[in-house]
Amino acid sequence: MFSLLTTSTFAETKPDLDQKYDLVVYGGTSGGIAAAIQASRMDKSVLLIEPTEHLGGLSSGGLGATDIGNKGAIGGISLEFYQNIKKYYDTQSNWKQEKPSDFKGYNSSDEAMWKFEPHVAELIFNEMLKEADVPVLSGERLDLKSGVVMEQGAIQQIVMESGKRISGHMFLDTTYEGDLMAVAGVSFHVGREANATYGETLNGIQTKNAVSHQFEHEVDPYIKPGNSASGVLPGINPEPLAVDGTGDHRVQAYCFRMCTTDAVENQADWVKPEEYDPLQYELLFRNFEAGDRRIPWNPIFMPNRKTDTNNNYAISTDYIGMNFDYPNASYEERDEIFRQHLIYQQGLMWSLANHARVPEEVREHFQRLKPAKDEFTDHNNWPHQLYIREARRLISDYVMTQHDCQGRTVPKDAVGLAAYTMDSHNIQRHIVDGHVINEGDVQVGGFSPYPISYRSIRPRKSECRNLLVPMCLSASHIAYGSIRMEPVFMVLGQSAATAAMQAIDAKVDVQDISIKELQNKLKEDKQVLAWTGERKTPPISLTDLEGIVLDDTDAIRKGSWKFSRSSPVFVGAYYAHDSDSGKGDKTVTWIPEIKTSGEYLVRLYFPPQGNRASNVPVKVTFAGGEENMVINQRTNPQNKPYQTLGTFQFEKGTTGKVMISNAGTDGHVIADAVQFILVK
Structure with missing residues (x-):
């Protein structure tokens, strides 16, 4: 029976590295957790490996305002998680800074709850893993150079940096980066495809569409205003851009989803980092001085007077243009990118709260909301998870595209639904007529929940016969912007594990399982595979x-x-x-x-x-x-x-x-x- 503890600990079942597991899940994200639980429920041996010391990925890393599109599209273990969130907040003693009746996201009669504190998500993930008796191996990273032992097109073992070897019949890559699939040698893509690649209109470079989170005033991009010879301010691309729709290597910006609070007794202070460089924020200061008085972030309140805070407007928490190397980088290089993002965002928040060039009313706002001191206590009250909005993406026999999102293409091998707007954050800053402009933001919705193809979560048979990739799945940049939501990752994690266990039982490769049998099992486990509600069709071409x-x-x-x-x-x-x-x-x-x-x-x-x-x-x-x-x-x-x-x-x-x-x-x-x- 599900129980709720007051502290978060890893699952109690210890890994047995001498065992050959039925399923090895690499990545203790929300999707990886759902996959491991599903394998255990199907009476298979499973090992969950998490490279860090925290489970839950972004769901426990600050993203408590669930991006979902349509709640009716979510079922199975994913829905169970949100139902368990509701059970937690049904307990009066878990409300510390406010009453349940004071929080608009809580209704005692609701089945599930979609807003939550970071530590609560991690606690519930751990409890669900304990209930399923899933062993967790934490603090172990895949060897990025020789971490996969292949034989006849199938993975036999994966090797950690520590030298530990884990054997399995089936493997799942449930990381945000797609490290296991990359080391296994399967095809993947990084960056934006050209519109021509898949016949899309919203992929590649986007300047005409990029007025969301855009500059509203003319802001000079040069170190010495008006003097292009002085060089550009940090993060600005001085080169002319190719035409709209041209593909490139760039990925949408990353940030930290901060957890702040207006409860004074639970506040930590904004910290000015030791490596604070005022030049990093010169663009911010000039934008205010040009007349922009918008509050540049988007705090959404969670229970207990806390927030999930995201990027907003022209200059905010997204560290635009500073993550292009991350997907294929080494661990050391990623650690440095992580560190630079942390320095930037800490310096940004300190500046917004304290710098004399920030308008007084803006500074007052950022003094009212500060980091919650009871969250991320082992990371100085800052999230331990960087928001990796996209990294590598598998290329398989079926690529999810804009046409799938908008219902013009409908795969018959559905293993889950997605429902969110096609959403790309800004990707770079460039110069137009002597002023800085953001590029890459796209937000287009208006469509019904749509099916995700099974073929998009498994590689081509010629590349690997026993690997599934439910998170860095096969999708174009703009389609991935719709699919990449935590509830959907849990749905796809469960579906991938089900397919892997079916392949074991049928003694076939993951590419050769019976889709009908897979879908029957998924429906039995309360997954939602078809949308039966109101159907929206884009009214224009x-x-x-x-x-x-x-x-x-x-x-x-x-x-x-x-x-x-x-x-x-x-x-x-x-x-x-x-x-x-x-x-x-x-x-x-x-x-x-x-x-x-x-x-x-x-x-x-x-x-x-x-x-x-x-x-x-x-x-x-x-x-x-x-x-x-x-x-x-x-x-x-x-x-x-x-x-x-x-x-x-x-x-x-x-x-x-x-x-x-x-x-x-x-x-x-x-x-x-x-x-x-x-x-x-």
């Missing part, structure tokens, strides 16, 4: 998506209007309370590229409703200038799901712009799309 940009990461819905395809429609949901409940003003911008010169009728789509704002600022930028207006979203005199903003002249090869904001509004602001109709 892929080429229409070129101009879509959002800079509101909290957007909660997409429009369902059926647009005429005879004129371009640019979709993207925006939702904000009046001045976003005190968090500051937010703006969403649509920037379409004009294909034909002429006069265009511009429509803004939104559903009229009583709690909408009556004084919503909108700005249209066109060839002859710009026009500011105020619209009323509470009523719609046209009795249609849109308002016409006017007729404006646009020139071919230029960009128009429609902006909507919640600045000074007295109700909720929402928008779904804009439409440009050529009338003359």
Whole structure:
């Protein structure tokens, strides 16, 4: 029976390294834990190996605000984890800094809970492993040079840096980096594919779409302002970029998901690192001095007055451009990249809270929220897990792409569902007309939960016959941005372990198992393999998506209007309370590229409703200038799901712009799309 302890310890079952395990799982992430539990439940011997001293990866490393897309897509052991989170918080004594009734993420009648403190996640993972009697080998890293012993296309042993050898019939790589698959010699990719590779539109270099988390003011990129010969500030690429859609080696930015609190009795101080370099933050200071007063982070409250804090706006916790070497790096090189990320983010937070060039109201904000001193106690209250948003990705017989996410391709060998927006954080900074610009951010959703192919989590048979890769799976950069969520990793970990155990029983390679039998077992174990709820279909073609940009990461819905395809429609949901409940003003911008010169009728789509704002600022930028207006979203005199903003002249090869904001509004602001109709 599941029990809850007050301290977190590793599973009690000791590894037997003389044994040949049915399944060896390398990586004690959430996905690896789910895999190990599933193998044990299927009465197979299993060993879970974690290179560090902490289990749970990002789920216990600060990411307590579960990114999910649609909770109905999650089942099996993944759902069990969130149900166990709920059981923990059902106990009154586990609420230290607030009452359960004070926390909006808790409801006593709910089946599961999706927000939690980091140490609680690690505690529950350990308890689930103990209940399943899974042995854990911790603090052991794979030898990256000769750590895999292969025979006839199958892994026989893996070798740790310490020299320890572990034998197994089947192996799972459940690391964020894909180290085991790389050492085993299977094909993988690092970076962004070109759009042409898989016929996508949102892959490769992205400048037109990258207005989310973007600079809103002109900021000089040079060490000596106005003097390009002085060199650029840290993290800025001085070279011209290739055209949009061009592939490259770059990966989206990493950061630490900090756990902060406003409970003074549980606060640790922001620390100024010994290697603090003010030049690293010159861009931040100049951005404030240029007029940007946005609070540059996104703290989401967890139980007990704590937060899961993520990147937000132009300059924030993402250390943009500083992680490109990480996926293929040695341990020593990764340790240094980790250290540099830690120095940057600690210095950033100290600067935001203390530096004289930061506006006083911003400094006051960062003095109210500080690190929680009862989290990450062995790492100076900073997460022990760097947010590896992507690293290596397998290349197998089936590559998940944008077409899978948007429902244009539907594999029949589903082993789980994904549901999140196609989401890439910024990847680099570059210079346009003497000012710094972020590049790479893409956020496109509006689709239903979709199936993940079994072929995408196992290598080609010619490369390895007994390895499964449920986390660094076969997916393009932009599709991986949708799949890479912790609940999905747990789903895929369980499915991969089930497939491996089936291969053992049938005495076949992982490529040759019966998909029907696999899916029957997964359904028996309450995995969700098909979406039966409301189905959303993108209402426009892929080429229409070129101009879509959002800079509101909290957007909660997409429009369902059926647009005429005879004129371009640019979709993207925006939702904000009046001045976003005190968090500051937010703006969403649509920037379409004009294909034909002429006069265009511009429509803004939104559903009229009583709690909408009556004084919503909108700005249209066109060839002859710009026009500011105020619209009323509470009523719609046209009795249609849109308002016409006017007729404006646009020139071919230029960009128009429609902006909507919640600045000074007295109700909720929402928008779904804009439409440009050529009338003359």
